[in-house]
Structures are given as C-alpha cells and as structure tokens.
Amino acid sequence: MSYTGWIILTASLVGLSCSLIGVFLILRKMAMMADAISHTVLLGIVVAFLVTRELSGPHMLIGAVIAGLITALLVQWLYQLEIEQHASIGIVFTTLFALGVILISTSVGNAHLDVQHALMGEITFIPWETITLPLIGNVPEATALLAIVLIIILISIIAFYKEWKLTSFDPALAASLGIPVVLMHYLFMSLVSITTVASFDAVGAIMVVAMLITPAASAYLWTDKLSVMLVLSGIFGVISAVTGYIIAARIDTSISASMAFATGIIFLISFISSPKHGLVSKYTRPSISSLR
Amino acid sequence: MWSILYSSNFHWVLTSTLILGAAAGMVGCLAYWKKQSLMSDALAHAALPGVIIGFLLIGEKNIVYLILGAAISALIGAFFIQWVQSATRISEDTAMGMVLSIFFGFGIMLLTIVNRTAGGNQSGLDSFIFGQAASMVKSDVFTMLTLAIGVIVIVFVGFKEWKIYLFDPSFAKGIGLSLKGMNVVYTLVLVTTIVIGIQAVGVILIAALLIIPSVSARYWTDSFRLMISLSALFGGVSGVLGTFISAVGNGWPTGPFIVVVAAFFFVISLVLGKEKGILINYLERRSQRKQMLVTPSPSIINVKGGK
Amino acid sequence: MSKTVLKVENLTASYRKNYVLEDVNFEIAQGSLTGIVGPNGAGKSTLIKTLLRLHPPITGTVDFYGLPFKDAQRVIGYVPQRGSVDWDFPTNALDVVVMGLYGKIGWLKRPSKAHKRLAYEALQKMGMETYANRQISQLSGGQQQRVFLARALVQDADFYFMDEPLAGVDAATEKAIMAILKELKSYGKTVMVVHHDLQTVEDYFDHVLFLNRTVVKHGKTLQVFTKENITKTYGGNLRIHFAEEESHVVHPL
Numbered sequence: 129m130s131y132t133g134w135i136i137l138t139a140s141l142v143g144l145s146c147s148l149i150g151v152f153l154i155l156r157k158m159a160m161m162a163d164a165i166s167h168t169v170l171l172g173i174v175v176a177f178l179v180t181r182e183l184s185g186p187h188m189l190i191g192a193v194i195a196g197l198i199t200a201l202l203v204q205w206l207y208q209l210e211i212e213q214h215a216s217i218g219i220v221f222t223t224l225f226a227l228g229v230i231l232i233s234t235s236v237g238n239a240h241l242d243v244q245h246a247l248m249g250e251i252t253f254i255p256w257e258t259i260t261l262p263l264i265g266n267v268p269e270a271t272a273l274l275a276i277v278l279i280i281i282l283i284s285i286i287a288f289y290k291e292w293k294l295t296s297f298d299p300a301l302a303a304s305l306g307i308p309v310v311l312m313h314y315l316f317m318s319l320v321s322i323t324t325v326a327s328f329d330a331v332g333a334i335m336v337v338a339m340l341i342t343p344a345a346s347a348y349l350w351t352d353k354l355s356v357m358l359v360l361s362g363i364f365g366v367i368s369a370v371t372g373y374i375i376a377a378r379i380d381t382s383i384s385a386s387m388a389f390a391t392g393i394i395f396l397i398s399f400i401s402s403p404k405h406g407l408v409s410k411y412t413r414p415s416i417s418s419l420r
Numbered sequence: 421m422w423s424i425l426y427s428s429n430f431h432w433v434l435t436s437t438l439i440l441g442a443a444a445g446m447v448g449c450l451a452y453w454k455k456q457s458l459m460s461d462a463l464a465h466a467a468l469p470g471v472i473i474g475f476l477l478i479g480e481k482n483i484v485y486l487i488l489g490a491a492i493s494a495l496i497g498a499f500f501i502q503w504v505q506s507a508t509r510i511s512e513d514t515a516m517g518m519v520l521s522i523f524f525g526f527g528i529m530l531l532t533i534v535n536r537t538a539g540g541n542q543s544g545l546d547s548f549i550f551g552q553a554a555s556m557v558k559s560d561v562f563t564m565l566t567l568a569i570g571v572i573v574i575v576f577v578g579f580k581e582w583k584i585y586l587f588d589p590s591f592a593k594g595i596g597l598s599l600k601g602m603n604v605v606y607t608l609v610l611v612t613t614i615v616i617g618i619q620a621v622g623v624i625l626i627a628a629l630l631i632i633p634s635v636s637a638r639y640w641t642d643s644f645r646l647m648i649s650l651s652a653l654f655g656g657v658s659g660v661l662g663t664f665i666s667a668v669g670n671g672w673p674t675g676p677f678i679v680v681v682a683a684f685f686f687v688i689s690l691v692l693g694k695e696k697g698i699l700i701n702y703l704e705r706r707s708q709r710k711q712m713l714v715t716p717s718p719s720i721i722n723v724k725g726g727k
Numbered sequence: 728m729s730k731t732v733l734k735v736e737n738l739t740a741s742y743r744k745n746y747v748l749e750d751v752n753f754e755i756a757q758g759s760l761t762g763i764v765g766p767n768g769a770g771k772s773t774l775i776k777t778l779l780r781l782h783p784p785i786t787g788t789v790d791f792y793g794l795p796f797k798d799a800q801r802v803i804g805y806v807p808q809r810g811s812v813d814w815d816f817p818t819n820a821l822d823v824v825v826m827g828l829y830g831k832i833g834w835l836k837r838p839s840k841a842h843k844r845l846a847y848e849a850l851q852k853m854g855m856e857t858y859a860n861r862q863i864s865q866l867s868g869g870q871q872q873r874v875f876l877a878r879a880l881v882q883d884a885d886f887y888f889m890d891e892p893l894a895g896v897d898a899a900t901e902k903a904i905m906a907i908l909k910e911l912k913s914y915g916k917t918v919m920v921v922h923h924d925l926q927t928v929e930d931y932f933d934h935v936l937f938l939n940r941t942v943v944k945h946g947k948t949l950q951v952f953t954k955e956n957i958t959k960t961y962g963g964n965l966r967i968h969f970a971e972e973e974s975h976v977v978h979p980l
Contacts, residue, residue, distance in 0.1 A: 154510070155816060159517035160458050167624075210696065214513075215457040215635050222461075222628030223683040226676035229550065233672055243673075247549065247624075248528055287835055294826050297816045301878075304779050304805035305830035334465070334624070335528075338521035345514050352862040354817045382532040388525025395518060405508050509815040509864070 134255040134268055139369035139387060141274035142327045142339055145281055147365025149323050150344035151358050152316065155296045159341045160214070161203070164221035165317065166324045166336045168199040170246050171228035173325065178231070185273045188325055196321025197314060199224065225333075249332035249384040270329040277326040284319060285358070288312075293354055331384035338388035343368060346391075346398040349405045364394050430667065432561040433553050436568070437620050437659035437678070440613075441629060443568040445655025446575045447613045448630035449637070449648045450606060453586040459501070461627035462516040464614045466497025468527030468623050471548055472534055483560045483619070487567070490615035497523050498607060524623070551622035551675035553663045564616045571609050575648070578605075583644055620663070621675040629655060632682040639693025658682035732757045732886060732917050733778075738787030740770075740777045746940070747773045751787070753936060753945045755919065760912045762922040762932035762948075766961050769939040771921045772808065775888045779805055791886065801830070804884030806875050808891050814864045820874045821859040824849055827878035849877040854903060869900030876904055887911065887918045894923060905931055928952055 129137070153162050172195025176187045199220055206216035232243050258266045285292065294302045295312045303309045320340075327336045343364035347357045372387030400407050451460055467490035474489025475481060497519045504515040535546070547555055556564075575582065584592040585602045593599050610630075617626040633654035637647045662678030691698050733755040740748040747770040755761060763771050776782035778789055780796050791799035804827075824846035825838050832838055850856045853873040858866060866874065872892055879887055893901050908918055908931075919936075922928065928935060928948065935952050937943035937960040944956045 154514045155813075157511055157513060157813075159511075159514040163458075163461075163517050163520065209690070209698070211635055211638075212452070212455060212457065214455065215452060215631055218457045218461060218627055218631035219635060219683070219686060222625055222631070222679050223686075226625060226628070226679035226683070229673060229676040230680065233676075234669060243550065244546075290826075290829055290832070290838065291834070293818070294829050297818065297823075298807065298812045298826065300776075300781055300807040300811060301805060301826065302829075303781050304800070304803065306800050307829070334521055334524050336521075337517055338525055341514055341517045342522065345510050345518060348510060348817065349508060352817050352819070357817050376529075379529075379533065380536065381529045385525040385528035385532065388521055389529055392518070392522035392525070395522075399504065399508065407507060410507070 131255050134271060135251055135383070136370060136373055138251060138254050138268065138271045138274060138330055139373055139383070140366045141271065141278055142330045142336075143343070143365030143367075143369030143387070144362050145274060145278045145323050146327060146336060146339035147343035147347075147361040148281055148285060148358060149319055150340040150342075150365075151347065151354075151361050152292055152296055153320065154341055154344050154348060155354075156316070159337075160217055161200070161317075162320055162324075162340045163337045164203065164217045165196045165199050165320050166333050166340075167221045167225040168195045168228070169321060169324045169328065170333055171195050171224045171231070172321075173246070173328070174228050174231045178235070185269060188328075189273075189322055192321045192325030192328075193318050195224070196317050196324070200314060200317040245332070246328065247332045247334060248382055249328065249330050249335065251330045251383045254329060270326075274326045274330070277322050281319060281323065284315070292316075331387060335384045335388040338391045339365065339368070342388075342391035342395050346395045349398045349402040352404070364391070368394055429558065430554070432558055433556055434660055434663055436556065436561045436564045437553055437663040437674070438656045439565055439568045439572075440617055440620055441633075441655035441657070441659025441678070442652040443571045443655075444613050444617055444626070444629040444659075445633040445637070445651035445653070446572060446648050447609055448632075448634035448655070449644075449651050450575070450582060450586065451610060451630055452634040452638075454606070457631045458513070458516060458627070459498075460610060460614060460630040462501065462520040463494040463497055463611060464618065464623045464626045465520040465527075466523035467491070467494040467611075467615055467618060468524055468548065469493050469530055471618065472527055472530040476530070476534065483563050486619075487563070487615045490618060491611050493523065494611045494614060495607070498611070527623075547622070547673075548618055549622050549624060550673035551618070551620045551625070551678075553620040553674040554667055556619060560619065564619070567612055567616045571613055572652075574605065574609055579645070579648075587644075620659070621678055622673065625675040625679050628679040628682060629658070632679070632686050633658065636682075636686040636689040636693075639689040639695055639697050642695055654682065654685050658685060729757045731755065732792055734788075734790040734793075735778070736788045738774075738777065738789065739785045740773055740782060741785060742773060742782075748777065749941050751938075751942055753942050755917060755934075757917055758912060758915045759917055759934045760908060760932050761919045761934040761936055762928050763919060763936045763938055764922055764925060764928060764960070765938035765943075769960075771938055772890055774938060775805075775890055775919070775921060779803065779888060799886075802885040804879045804882040804887045806879045806887065806889040806892055809868065809872055809875060809894070811890075814866075814871060816863065819860050819862055820855060820866065820870075821846055821850065823863060823874050824877045824881055827881040830882070846877070846881055849881040850874070852880060853877045853907070867897070869896040872896045873900055873903065876907060880907070885916055887916065889918065889920045891921050891923060893920075893927075925957065 153159055169192045172191035173188050176191025177183055180187050202220045203216045206219065207213050229243055232246070254268045254270045257269050259269045259272060261267050261272060291307055291312060295307060295309050299309045324336050327339065331339060344361045346364050347360035350360055351357050368390040369387050371393070372390040373383055375390060376383040376386035398406065403409050451457055470489035470491065470493025471486050473493070474485040478485045501512070501515045501519050504510055505512045581597060581602065585597060585599070589599055613630065614626055617629060621629055633651040634647070636654050637650035640650055641647050658678050658681040661681045663674055666672040666674045666677040689697065694700060731754045735751055735753050738748060738751040739746065751774065763774065765771055773782055777784050789796060791803065821843065825842055828838060828842050828845065832842060847856060847859060850859055853876055855870060855873050855877060858870060863871065863874065876892065879889070892904055896904070908920070911918055920932070922932070929952055932948055934946065935948045936945045937951070937956055939960050943960045944951045
C-alpha cells in the first residue's frame, strides 16, 4: 500500500476505535475521565519504557492499562475521601502527567520519546516503522496495533452489548440483577486506556479526546437508539479522520490537529441541523414540553 | 549551572510565579466551590488558538496581545460549553471535553503553520504548551504581575460577596446581589488567571495550579477566609519552588515541576491535615471503636428505657 | 402467621462516615405489603440499598428465605428511584422493560422475540403499550414510573423493593401502581415500598415500618400506625400532618 494509503488507514482506525468507545464514555458521563486517562497514559508509557528499555506495542499496552486503572482507582479513592469528583480528576491526571513529562524531559532524553510527539502524535512517521506479519506482509506497527485494539473493542462491545447498555443506563438495577458493575467499570477503563495508547502514536494525548467524545456526541444528536448511535459515531469518526487528513494536506499542517478540528466541524453541523436535537429543530418543531 | 539563580531577571521570574501561584490559589478556591474545577482545564486549552492568532495578527510576541487573544478564545470556549449543554441533551463534561480538545487541535493546527513559516521554533510559542518561566523578560513579568495583583485585589475586596455568591446564590439574589454580574466577574477573573499562567505553566497544566492548592487548603481549615489564604500560600510556594527546580536543568519545562510541588503539598495535607486528614480520621475512628466496645450497645439501652 | 421471608439482624451502615443505619432489626412475612416511612435522611433508600448489597453494610446479617442475598438474588426485584437514571439515554420504553430480563437471559445472549413479547405484555398491564417505541425522555414522569414498574413485573420476582414509586406521579399512575402492588400481594409476593405520603399509608399498606436511622416501630398498619409512633419517628415538628389526619389516624384497635 502507498504511504498515503497507510496514513489514511491508520487515521481511520483511530477514528473508528475511539468513536465506538466514546459512545459509552459520554453515556456513562465520563468524558473528562477520558481526558484524564489520555494524559496519564503518558506516564504509563514512559515507565514501561524505563523498565523494559523498549518501545514496543505490548509493553506500551500493558503500561497504559496499568496507568489507566491507577488513574481510575486514584480518582475513585479521592472521591471517597470526600473530594469532589471533578477536583479529584483534576488532581490525579495533572500530577501523573506532570511526572511523565518530567521523566521524559530529564532522564529518558529525546532519543526515544519526546513530549511534543506524545502530545500531538506523529502520524507521518507511522508508515516507516513496519513489522512483518504472516500472510499480510509488511505492516506499520502502529497500524497493526490499532487493528488489534479495534478487534478487541468490537468483540467486547458485541459480546457484552446488553450488559454495557444496562450498566450505563441503570447501574443499580444491573447490580441487583447480579451483573458485576464494578468489574465492568474497570474493564471499560482498560478499554479506554488501550484505545488511547494505540491512538497515541497517531494523534497524541489531547487530540485523542476529540476523537473519543466528539463523534459520539454528534451521533447523540441524531438518534435515540443506542445501536444506531454506535454506527453513526463510527461513521463520523472515520469521516473526521479522512477529512482531517485532507485538510492537513491542503494547508500543510498537523494531521492529528486537523482530525480533531474535523470532529468539531461535524459536531457543529449536527448541533445546527440535527432534526431531533439541533438548533434548527427548535424552530421547526413544537417543543417537547408541549407534546407531553 | 547555578549562575542563572543570581541573575536579576530570574528574581523577577520568581516574583511573578510567586504572585501567579497565589492568584491561582485564590481563584482556585472560587472554582472549587463553584464545582468547576475542570472548567479551568477546558478554558486553558481553549485559550491556545487565541494565543497563536494574537501572534499572527501582531507578528511578534507581545504579551499584552497574546493575553488578549487567549482571553477572547477562552471566553468563546466558555460560551460554547454553556450553549451546547443548555441547548442539547449533551452533558457538561462532554461539552467541556469537546471544547478542550477541539480548540486545542485548532491551536496546534495554527501553531504548526506558524512554526513552519517562522522557520523552526523561532516564534517561541511552543513554550505556551508546557510553560517556560525562565524565558520571560522583564516586560512580560510586569504585565503578568499587574494582572495577577488585579485578580488578587478583586478576590480580596469582594470577599463577602464571593462568599454568599458561592455558598447561597439564591440568598445572594435575595439581598440584591446581581448573580449575572457576579458570574461575569467570576469568569473574567478565572480566564485572566488562566491566561497569565499559560506563559509560566503552560496550557495543559495551569488547571493544576487552580485545583490542587485549593483542595489542599481544604484539609487545614473550615473557614473560607483561611482556606483562600492557605490556598494562595500553597500556590505561591509551589510556583517559586517549581520554577527554582526547573531552572536547575537545561531547558526543563516549568509547569510540570510546579505541579509536582503542588501535588507534594496536597499529599501532605491529605495525610496530616487537621480537618478530615487521613491520619486524624484514622485516630478518631480507632478511639470511636474503643468507645463502642466499652459502652453497651444501643439495643440494650432501649430495653432499659422501655421499662 | 405466614412464613418469614426476610430477616434482618443488627444491620448497621454508614454513608461517608456518618452512621445512617444503626442496629436495624426486623422480619418480613411472606405476602405482606410494607410501607417504609420516615423523615428525610432517615436512611430509607440506604436501607433498601444495603439489603440488596448495593451499599456495603458495616455489621449485621440479612437472610432472604433463609439464604444469604447472593443465593436469593434471582427472586428479588428492585425498582430504583426514577431520578436515579438519565432519561436522555438513547433507548425506548420497551427496551427498558426488556432490561429487567437481562439477569435471566444470561451472558453473551441477546434478548429473543419471546423476551420482547413478555416485556410488551408487562407494558400492556401498565397501560403503556402505545408508548412501547417512544424514546424514554419523551415520557411524562408518571409514564416513566409505569415503565419502571413494568420492568419489575417482567422480572417475575418473589420479593420486590421499590424506592419511592409514587413520588411525583399523576393520580392515574398512582392508582395503576397501587392496583399492581395489590395484585402482586394476591399472588403471595412480598413487597416493600419506600413511601413519603403519610396520608395514604393506611389505604395502601398492610404493614408499616417506621424508620429513623433505626426501626422505631414495625407491624401491622392497623396496630402501629398511631399518632404516637409517627411523633416518635418524625420528632415534634409534624403538626401540619396531624391537623389533617387527626380524624382518621386514630382507629379503634
């Protein structure tokens, strides 16, 4: 495949994985938790690197999952100590992220990891670092990692669809029915972490938040059905990724940033013109309260 | 390596991070009680495109214009968050996350273009991401100091108004305080603190300087006045120590060090704090348990009372 | 006396370090319809949540049908407070009712046609079948509560816990819900309901549990729903209630 082809494929995989996970993120009201995890994953990667001296996929995934779970646990712990949830999130992720940045800029050095890269991603480098897979041949490592993560996400969502739905909508009932709500929560946090870390190379710590929540939020304005919302969100994610690439190529700027920007454009369009919940509908349809 | 510590410029830088930390600590208390800790994070990220546009329009790094640009774009971000959550069923934290990441993305798009056209990192705008206090020159410091002191004065002068505005808005309205007016002043003070902090701490971590000291202060006092003073103290000391440490290394970013120092104070407060600190709680619980073992259980008392 | 289906002994629970339940003891007989009443902050919701292990107890034992909760879970149904969920969730009324069956459907399986039919019948019973495909945020408060009730019915449990099912609903819904509760009782099912309206207690429940951090009084409504017990539970500031209720509170025992 061509260089551009790999980049577009990688970007689309990022868009798809993130936007699927994002649907449950916003329904569980955990958008800012995703922001937190996307930052702390950096520390996980740095520590994994310091321990193994290798920047390979599996190490990074494990480091990221541990960092993500620690973030979730710490936030939960501070919350139980009566610190308001937003403040808990703010304390945990800024501190862990700061530690990650300090480690990078002082000890690890610029040779293997640099802050700029971690923050903004460098999708243009991705096609250069390939691995050879049986049957498929030479594939960029980051792309292969993303494909694996996407498969994990798809399997988890399809296999536990009704459990995700119920624990997101009514955790109390779920628990009374014997569904392990807490376990599902941490499983979900792990999924967010691996999605984030797999997308890290391509889009970096902050733009991944846009990929995670904006397509899902846009889809939320178009439909009242969870399955449709998932499909729409996935489509929006891929469109944002491709559009972002085109914009970046046109005006010669950061691809990841343009992808984040493109999610914003899709949201703006949805916000204005969605027939169900958009601004336009406010004027063309009678309000819901008068329907009741 | 240590020579920088003696330069007069560095003294100015230290002064500015001290005052900045104090201002952020005070405003952080307001944000804490308004339950908007993460709002500061969203607004800080949203300020980035404004900084770059300010630079593009003026063509040089004039801090007044950069701050102006940052303030405008942060305010637009705040407006969007408010609008999206009131006009649709999208929740506040989703709206914040979107504004945060999309505005930041837009800022990076612009920054990449600026860096390319200005030839490498000549513009020095990169330091806005993690903060580079040491790169500030005296005129920057003066602007920052003026604004930070302005913020401190506003919090200080309107102290009792802030108090009722935060604790009991409906009562505040009842006695004729304009909530709308207070909201405007609050947003302005918050945005000003954020944008002046950007240069020293960077857009990503400035929120920490607002959140962490105020929560730390909470562990030492129940009085709002004392909480604000303590938070200012924690913020100021973190600012100075963090700047100091980062100046030791070559090109070390200031922001992360300030945050880690602030987090250190937080952990100490969390464990040792005299209000609800972990240690105090543990000791109280232990003595409670001992008491429970000594006194008869409530059911026995009930039986006696029934006779 | 019919058989005891719930036995609570020495139950204590705290919420954020404050004891909200202390030394709670009571027994519930099969087929009873019990109203849990008490002032705000008396621990009514916490009691239910603690019984269902949604909230950790500090001490005490809870036996359902002589078994620990885990073994009896299958036969216990729960209706949370209406305000505890986000009604903007992208789903419709029928789907919410099907959720009541998730425990029975089991892991890795999807709801079948039969499950959906069961859910539809439950909606019918609550007079909600025309709203089956309606997005849940477009239902009125009363309609939302009926959907919750339908979801409980579909669980086909033996023992139901309901948290304020009558709060903020219209008169028609209140009537429909009470009819269903009486019907459940007639099948020998046991129901415990957190209730806030003292005026309707006598009409609705055959047992009352007065709760204020501990059980103040528990027994047959006719015997324990007295002015004295109400005062004991709510403290002295309930004059308004008495003024209205004086006439029908005092029954010959």
